[in-house]
Amino acid sequence: xxxxxxxxxxxxxxxxxxxxxDAGITALFGRSGAGKSLTINLIAGLxxxxxxxIVLDDHVxxxxxAGIFVPSHRRRIGLVFQxxxxxxxxxxxxxxxxxxxxxxxDAGAIGIDKVIDTLGIGDLLDRRPARLSGGEKQxxxxxxxxxAGPKLLLMDEPLASLDSERKLEILPLIESLRDEFHVPIxxxxxxxxxxxxxxxxxxxxxxxxxxxxxTVEDVLGAGHSAxxxxxxxxxxxxxxxxxxxxxxxxxxxxxxxxxxxWLAGRAGxxxxxxxxxxxxxxITLSTAPPHNLSVRTSLAGTIARIESGDGPLAAVTIDLLGxxxxxxxxxxxxxxxxxxxDGAQVFALIKTVALDERTVATIQS
Amino acid sequence: MAVIDLSAAEWxxxxxxxxxxxxxTLVSLPLGxxxxxxxxxxxxxxxxxxxxxxxxPLVLPPVVTxxxxxxLFGRRGALGAPLAEYLGIVLSFRWTGAAxxxxxxxxxxxxxxxxxxxxxxxxxxxxAAGTLGASRPWRFALVTLPLALPGxxxxxxxxxxxxxxxxGATITFVSNIPGETQTIxxxxxxxxxxxxxDAGALRLTIVSIALAFGALIVSEIIQRVAxxxxxxxx
Numbered sequence: 150x151x152x153x154x155x156x157x158x159x160x161x162x163x164x165x166x167x168x169x170x171d172a173g174i175t176a177l178f179g180r181s182g183a184g185k186s187l188t189i190n191l192i193a194g195l196x197x198x199x200x201x202x203i204v205l206d207d208h209v210x211x212x213x214x215a216g217i218f219v220p221s222h223r224r225r226i227g228l229v230f231q232x233x234x235x236x237x238x239x240x241x242x243x244x245x246x247x248x249x250x251x252x253x254x255d256a257g258a259i260g261i262d263k264v265i266d267t268l269g270i271g272d273l274l275d276r277r278p279a280r281l282s283g284g285e286k287q288x289x290x291x292x293x294x295x296x297a298g299p300k301l302l303l304m305d306e307p308l309a310s311l312d313s314e315r316k317l318e319i320l321p322l323i324e325s326l327r328d329e330f331h332v333p334i335x336x337x338x339x340x341x342x343x344x345x346x347x348x349x350x351x352x353x354x355x356x357x358x359x360x361x362x363x364t365v366e367d368v369l370g371a372g373h374s375a376x377x378x379x380x381x382x383x384x385x386x387x388x389x390x391x392x393x394x395x396x397x398x399x400x401x402x403x404x405x406x407x408x409x410x411w412l413a414g415r416a417g418x419x420x421x422x423x424x425x426x427x428x429x430x431x432i433t434l435s436t437a438p439p440h441n442l443s444v445r446t447s448l449a450g451t452i453a454r455i456e457s458g459d460g461p462l463a464a465v466t467i468d469l470l471g472x473x474x475x476x477x478x479x480x481x482x483x484x485x486x487x488x489x490x491d492g493a494q495v496f497a498l499i500k501t502v503a504l505d506e507r508t509v510a511t512i513q514s
Numbered sequence: 515m516a517v518i519d520l521s522a523a524e525w526x527x528x529x530x531x532x533x534x535x536x537x538x539t540l541v542s543l544p545l546g547x548x549x550x551x552x553x554x555x556x557x558x559x560x561x562x563x564x565x566x567x568x569x570x571p572l573v574l575p576p577v578v579t580x581x582x583x584x585x586l587f588g589r590r591g592a593l594g595a596p597l598a599e600y601l602g603i604v605l606s607f608r609w610t611g612a613a614x615x616x617x618x619x620x621x622x623x624x625x626x627x628x629x630x631x632x633x634x635x636x637x638x639x640x641x642a643a644g645t646l647g648a649s650r651p652w653r654f655a656l657v658t659l660p661l662a663l664p665g666x667x668x669x670x671x672x673x674x675x676x677x678x679x680x681x682g683a684t685i686t687f688v689s690n691i692p693g694e695t696q697t698i699x700x701x702x703x704x705x706x707x708x709x710x711x712d713a714g715a716l717r718l719t720i721v722s723i724a725l726a727f728g729a730l731i732v733s734e735i736i737q738r739v740a741x742x743x744x745x746x747x748x
Contacts, residue, residue, distance in 0.1 A: 195641050221644040222653075228645040234638050238660045247656075251647030297646045 151301050151335065155191050155201025155211065164188065164357040174327050174334040176348035176365075178341075184357040185337045189303045192335065193228045194221030205301055222251070227294030227332075231306040233286040235278035241289050242274040248297025259298060259330060267325055268292045284315035291322065295330060302326065302334045308343060316343075323347055345369060345386045345426045365424065366473060383429040383464070387473040391421050400501070406471020407448040411501045431503035432477035434465060435496045436487055446499040448475065452491055457481050465489065467497055518717050526693055527701040528721055534609055534697060535677035538617035539624075539670055546621060546669060550628035551658070555637075571683070572622045580686025583615055587687070611688040612695045616677035624673035631665025632658060663740045671733035675726055698722050 154167040164184045168175070177185045190196040192203060194210065197218060203211040205226065210219045227248075235244050245261070265271050268288045278286060287307055294302055304323070308316045324347065326332055338344050344351055345365055352362040361368045369386045389403040389410055403410040403423060410425060417423065439447050450469040457463030463484050467475045475497050489495065520528065552558075553565055571579045587594040587605045597603045605611035635658060643653045659666075681699040688695040690704060702718045705711030 193641075193645050195644070220649075221641070222647050222649050224645075225647070226645060228642065230638060230642065234636065234642040236639060236643070236657060247643070247648075248646030251652070293646065 150206060151192065151333070152204045153188070153192060153201075155188075155198035155203060157187065157191065157196060157198045157201075159187070162187075162357060164191075166352075166354065166357070166359050168352045168359060168362050170333060170335055170350065172331070172333055173349040174323075174336050174347045176344040176351040177335060177337045177354060178339065178344050178351050178369075179354035179360075180339055183354040185339075185354055186305055187357075188354065189228070189305050189335065189337055192301075193226050193303055194219060194224050225252075225298065225300045227297055227299030227302045229287075229290050229294050229302065229304045229307045231309050233278070233283075233290040235281075235286055235289055235293070237278050239278075240274065241270065241276050241278070241281070244278065244289055244293050245270075245274075245296055248293060252296075252298045259295060261296060264292050264295055267329065268322060282315075283311050284318055287311065287315075287319055288322065291319075291326070295326065295332065299332060302332045303337075304334060305337045306339070307336075308338075308340070320346060341369060341384050341386070342426050345384075345424050383476060383478065384426050385429065385473075385475045387425050387427070387469065387475060389423055389425060391417060391419050391423055393419060405448065405469065405473070407450055407469040407473075408446065408496075410448070410499065410504075411445040412504050413501055425504065427475065427499055428503065429464065429476045429478040431499060432475060433498040433500075434477055434479055434483070434487070434489070435498055436489075436494070438496055439498055442498070443500075444498040445501050448497045448499070450475070450495060450497065452489060452493045452495055454491060455484060455489065457484065465495075467495060469497075518720055520717060520721070521714070523692060524701065524714065524718060527696050527698050527718065530609060530693070530695075531678055531697040531699075532725075534613045534616055535674050537610075537613040538620060538677040539674045541613070542617040542621055542624060542673065543666075543670055546624040546673070547628055547659070547662075547666060550625045550632055550662075550665075550669075551654070553625070554629045554632040568625055569622045571619050576619065576680070576682025577686050579618060580615060580683035583611075583618065583683065583687040587611065587614065605688075607688050607691060607695060609688075609694055612684050612697065613677075615683040615687045616680045617673070619680050619683050620673035620676035623676050624669040627665045627668040627672065628662060629665075631662040631668075635661045664737050667733060667736050667740060671729055675729050678725060678729070679722070 150169065150171045152169045156163070156165040158164070162184070164187050166184065166188050177188060179185055187196060191198055198211060198213060200213050201211060202209070202213070205224070209217050210224055211217060236247065239247070245265070265274070268291060270285065270288050270292060273281060273285055273289065278289070281289065291307070307323070308319055311319065320343070323334070327334060327347070336347055348365055350363065351365050351368045353360040353368060365386055366388055387405060389405040392402045392404040394401050394415060399414060401412040401414065401416045403412060403425065433444065448469055450467040453466045453468045453474065455463055455465050461480055462478055463481045465477045465479060465484070467477065469475060477497055549568060553561065584591070584606065586592055587597070589595065589598060589604070589606060594606060597605070605614055639657055639661070640653045643657045648656060679699055681703065684695070684697060685700055690696050690700045696704070698718050698721065702715045705715035705718070
């Protein structure tokens with residue numbers, strides 16, 4: 150378990166954060182410039198806080214009051230950089246084994262063959278990093294950090310420089326770090342779909358401070374407008390259960406107290422808990438259950454609040470029947486025409502084609 | 515040598531020059547790498563002054579540098595006297611003194627390319643090595659130094675070439691003693707001061723050109739190999 154409470158001022162930027170992470174993945178979420186990478190550097194020991202205390206599994210790494218500062222090479226905290234930072238003069242194999250050489254003997258619990266196998270990098274071992282693709286580099290970087298036997302793995306936007314296809318390749322690998330290698334991870338990201346898919350808990354940073362922290366559903370449920378870059382990225386996260394597969398139409402059925410969510414294709418074993426990320430622009434509101442419409446997914450709920458200004462659009466937050474919140478974007482004119490107001494009963498309609506495998510995440514069982 | 519018929523004295527000058535240049539380069543290389551690293555990576559008070567001091571021999575008249583060495587390391591010099599008394603090391607008018615003069619003159623040429631190549635290494639590679647468990651010395655030995663190798667080679671060759679041709683500071687500090695401090699340059703100078711010395715001066719000039727050219731080719735080859743091993747560091 151990592152516990153962080155630290156403050157650091159660099160030029161005009163003041164960072165003051167406090168949070169904890171036990172098992173699983175904790176996401177550090179926020180816009181660029183919010184202080185995510187600096188927080189990671191503090192935990193890794195690459196930056197020294199002006200004030201604070203950082204504790205990993207009962208080992209005090211930093212305590213400014215007691216004058217304790219453990220240097221990065223004795224922390225046993227792995228770091229995966231956004232741009233991999235593989236050693237260009239060493240082969241993939243030498244890169245992988247670099248940390249192993251320094252690791253204490255008890256760190257040998259993670260088998261080299263298993264890591265190479267899981268990451269699918271067996272064919273790359275004799276190559277130099279310059280001859281790897283972006284996705285391959287990132288996989289080697291993950292393996293290199295893992296083989297040093299870290300007690301905590303920090304990942305600083307490891308997918309940010311990859312195209313969406315490569316992302317889909319790496320995401321399951323990070324899930325397997327969590328599920329198979331049981332390494333606790335602090336995962337930095339500004340992409341809500343990555344966070345919703347991977348993390349159990351999320352810490353939202355803004356301007357160097359913790360804006361919110363808690364479970365993904367609680368914090369990202371209705372998609373804070375504060376950390377969405379535009380209306381097209383505003384999303385919500387709801388949890389449901391994989392109930393079955395309609396083999397005739399190749400659709401997956403996800404149950405939620407507010408209604409059934411249909412998903413194109415298959416999405417993991419039946420009975421698993423899943424998270425669904427829906428964009429606010431993909432939701433249609435209706436005051437009655439839909440008839441004569443092609444939309445298959447309809448979730449019942451009541452309006453919690455309507456955010457609107459002088460602009461043409463309004464954001465409607467809906468308390469879903471049972472649990473969870475959804476945020477939908479509609480025109481202000483539609484709100485007035487339908488006479489929508491706080492407390493009104495509505496149905497949130499989601500086109501099945503708007504959901505794909507990127508927007509559905511299986512949660513660790 | 516069959517092509518150029520060198521006299522015994524000329525041979526002595528050539529081998530002495532090589533010995534002085536090699537010694538000057540090898541002895542100053544560790545300090546040069548250290549200085550380059552300090553200037554590239556550390557922030558400390560007096561950095562500008564240190565940087566200036568290192569570069570001073572580049573802009574000073576060599577005679578001035580040689581005379582300052584004589585004042586410092588001469589028999590009665592501030593450093594020369596204790597060195598001779600306690601350690602028995604005498605530099606003035608010895609080939610070791612010539613090596614010192616050459617090292618001082620070649621030092622700025624050595625430090626600069628090493629510093630530039632260290633500055634071009636992404637610090638986060640060293641950070642990455644740190645999070646993988648490597649302490650500072652290991653980070654330097656396994657990451658920084660191998661990546662800076664092309665710069666180290668350029669720096670060493672430049673220092674060697676400078677040492678091979680150094681004249682002003684050397685002749686001021688250790689004079690022009692055949693067999694002890696008379697380098698190729700000093701020998702050529704001596705030939706130009708005596709009647710019928712043209713043939714000897716020409717022979718040594720050809721040797722000089724061959725040595726300089728050889729050093730350049732060797733440096734080019736070593737650099738290419740080093741770059742290929744690193745396989746494009748961008």
